[in-house]
Amino acid sequence: MTKLLLLIDTMFHFDREVLKGIKSKVDEYQLKFTITIDSIEHAEDILSQHWDYVIADFDKGDRYRVIPRLNTNILIFSGYRIQNPPESVSTLVNDNDHFACLALGQFMQNDIENVAFYMEPRECNTGWATERLECFEKHANELEFKYFNDIHEAIALRKFPLGVYCATDRSARKLVNFCIERNVEVPKQVSIIGTDCDDSENAISAIPLSSVNHDPYEIGQRCVEVLVKAKRLKRIVHEKYQPVSLIHGKSTITMESQNDIVSKALYYLHNNFHMNIKVQQVVDFCRVSRRTLENRFIACKGVSVHQYLSDLRLSKSKKLLRSSHDSIESIALQCGYPNLSYFYKVYRKQFNYTPLEYRKGTMA
Template sequence: MRKKPYRIALLFNANKVYDRDIISGIGEYIHASNASWDVYIEDDFVIAKDVISHWSGDGIIADFDDLELAKTLLRKDMPIVGIGSSYHDERMYPEIPYVATDNDSVVELAYKHLKDKGITQFAFYGLPDVESKLWSYEREQAFKRLMKKYGHDHWVYRGLRSSSKTWEYSMHRLSDWVKQLPKGTGIIAVTDARARHLLQVCDNSDIIVPDDLAIIGVDNERVARHLTRVSLSSVEHSCRKMGFNACKMLHKKLEGGEIKNSRIVVPATRIFERQSSSYQAIQDPSVIKSLHYIRTHIKDGIKVYHVLDELRLSRSNLEMRFKNELGHTIHHEIHNTRLNMACSILSSTEIPISDVFSMCGYPSLQYMYSVFSKNMGMTPKEYRKAKLSNEAL
């Protein structure tokens, strides 16, 4: 006789990549273990509060960053596994099986990434309502501990809550803060959403990213990554691993097994470096302006003479400055910028390759194929396939 399947409820608001990837990890465990589970999740991937009172299934995996939800679930007599923030204070953890994203590792990865670029002063852009979003408070405190440990000059700004009514005012206040930061500051934003605020403010205030300010977010949000002109570097959580471990813990509990480690803290392991943090310690203002012009006009098919016209300098003068600061020519910088942009689009979007060449300023599709063959040892199609295969691992 076939064993009756376990009935499991997943309580997540999957409007964020964080929750969606956790759910993916749960699915990966179910397939890998061949477990017989009937999974309940709302059709529109939101938490329905009435599910908690009416659910009479066998177990629940839930988002414990929702503090109201967590408080209610802890009163329920049922196998439950929570997923949420890590805490510096051990007393903050719930007394149930729990899988946490390691906030300390998230912030430290971002910090080390910026520090390796030569940055020595840092800022943190967080959230104002930390009482209801303790994970934001934990990341802010992790940042402060790092700054104290290494003795860096640093600044913290929580900003204002963003809504359609307060958007313009909050962006003006953020702009005021950003303008006070010294050039060469690296900013760690608590999420990619907050990092996008920074990129938009910098763009509207003629602050050059990453030369004046380098920015890195958290989440590696795939849906909204192209909403700004400057591509955003970001720390990626190990969310699938978190979901997989949570599902494994619940399965063991349902089978009557003993969970030796009822708390698992999963560190972040990967940074996706993009334009917003590609900082180089460059002193020459003409080179900084040239790099900004190249990055923002690369899709227009610019050549060296366009850069010279913009800077109003002779070629020999500007070439000498490039050699002194970067060790290569203006043409080489244009070539690298165009190739890097093509690689980024191919690896992070599904835009047809036949459209990519013009987006990057290549004169023809055939020419882009020739560049990839010479520099990457493969065609653009092969490059996209290889990157997608690596990301799936």
């Protein structure tokens, strides 16, 4: 019988759900595995036995002392990037950039410009929480949100509406309580998004939480898929886990017209408008048909994807024309126009004046 060793801690709810996902995929593939669960702390006992496959949680235990010494088919999963993974080991890591994409896309739909990140003090020393902070702050600044390092100060100064992405649902729940205690309205004044879709945290939250659907059951399934793929290809495989949706609770403003596909499209548009992108590239990023994207985008924003992109470029170009000393040709390229001639053509058609006339304030 083929032996599969799971180095996870089933005392935790998250790991138990990972186990369920692993078992479901083993059954689906009809793999004749004998599954053993152990702790990485039992290093000598583990190393004294032969294992055909190993799946290990790389965020726990003395991982470098044991995993590199297991000469077998190994998959490690982690909540953040693994800087120096052991050799000959496949990996599945959270794409925390994608987590930030989902949160920021939702804030865009709600026309929220002020944003912040929140994590509990106990989470500050965890790799996955700090990476989520870094990704969210980086992309918020790139997308020209007004990012606040100190969330409590932002709330005290009433920088509303304020969108806050939280490292976990636990930190989101605590932030909800913090706001309620200070008579700050959630989600009208502060819109809050957690991570994990943790049923336990949601059950005791004063307000049902919106949360990035970081599903441990799905992670367990993906672990088996990556492990089997590596075995079949006879090479090491490195993949990222990307949650496909944001679960909407009452801690964010949501309307029937809002949609996760639109959130992803908005994120992509605002992050890439400066390049000469086309609608098809937005479609490819969202992984839907063009018709689906257009229908949902129009229902949410009232314009087509193409029109939104055109308006976004014009808005950004006007800001640069008035606030910067860059050449007009440079501004055209910064805003995704292929050349200066086309930039002028768009302005004449749209406004009946040129970019130079707008900069000088001499429009007819």
